[in-house]
Amino acid sequence: MNKVLIADHHPITRKGISSILLAEGNFEVIGSVQDGNDLLETLNSKEVDLLILEIDIPNLNSITALKAIKREFPNIKILVLSCHPEEMYALSSIKYGAAGYVSKTASIQRVLDAINQVQRGGIYINESLSKQLVSEGNAGQGLAYKYKKLSSREIEVLNLLSNGKRNKEIAHELNINEKTVSTYKMRLLKKLEAQNVAELIKHARLLQSSHV
Template sequence: MGIRSAQPRTAERCRVLIVDDHPIVRRGLGQLIDRESDMELIGEADSPSSALDAVEALSPHVVVADLSFEGLDGIELIKDLRARHPGLPVLVLSMHDESFYAQRVLKAGAMGYLMKQEGVEQVVDGIRSVREGRVFLSNRMSQALLSRMTGGSNRPPTYGVESLTDRELEVLRLIGQGRSTRQIAEQLHLSIKTIETHRENIKQKLRLENASQLMQYAVRFAIEPT
């Protein structure tokens, strides 16, 4: 679909760009945004590549982005946006468990994280907050992060998916989607040897003994990463 330009922009309103590969989600979010007197939908994008083009063309104040796209990684989109437009706030709105992903997207450069099950008020509050330069999370996630921060530095090392790098996490997700090492290498524009190294690192960190266990774990993770 690419980019769709929407209403005329005004200086007073917060200009919002939606990035999501589901048309129904984009439509619902657009209607929600356009109901608010202090914000307007200026455009939509259905992929990370079209999102980058849309930001250049439409100059939004805030990007509201999903985290998962067909064969692509929303975390890489956040990193690209931060590198190209360091002052542009991104609010992630995703179906994935915030307890796992929120800290990762904040580290990547986003200003907020909400799950799609949150209420309408949370979404519009999140847009306003990140526009004003404030980090926005759900109350439960804010409390969880505070608990982690006050837990001291003597916690035991983390094993499991939380110990994976963003790239290893992306490789794990693609393995779970049934892609071969060669396909993953082509999709991520990396060498086969690099992907094989990532696979070995993943097995070691997840304490998996062989490729079969890795595949079983990856499939479960692709269905519901928790």
């Protein structure tokens, strides 16, 4: 059962999301909070798989708080469900550590799609923003362009990493040694200009979701 924490200062939103998740059957809402102080206290005291977050709650430093939350709780997946338009905050939210962003004006089905995709380990933003994130900058600098410069073996390693495989498992599946896997990872970090493996995996999932 996926453990979910809802952070929003509007009671009707907390109640509504809880009801939606209860109807799904595979989520357990372990709590709901209305400000940043309660949020941090709950994250420190309870096991949370998925955080559904309104970035505009009191005592929370807006989008920049995402980076701190991901640093302290790297295994928690974060979906931002916000009153702010996606065009304003979605890309920044993803860059700061969220795995998805959906507006409160979205349909119930779209909110559910976002929750399920993020919980599966994917990235969720609307299609036009996803393409923008993948190809941001000019054609010679975008992530899609860099991806197309990868070798077939590098792409295989990247796809296995994005599926949660460890070095030993990748080595076994591709019939190579673990040292070679590490070499490929270093190449991927450099070619895709990622700071770490987590960012590398995020790049891979963005590319997959955009069918690049």
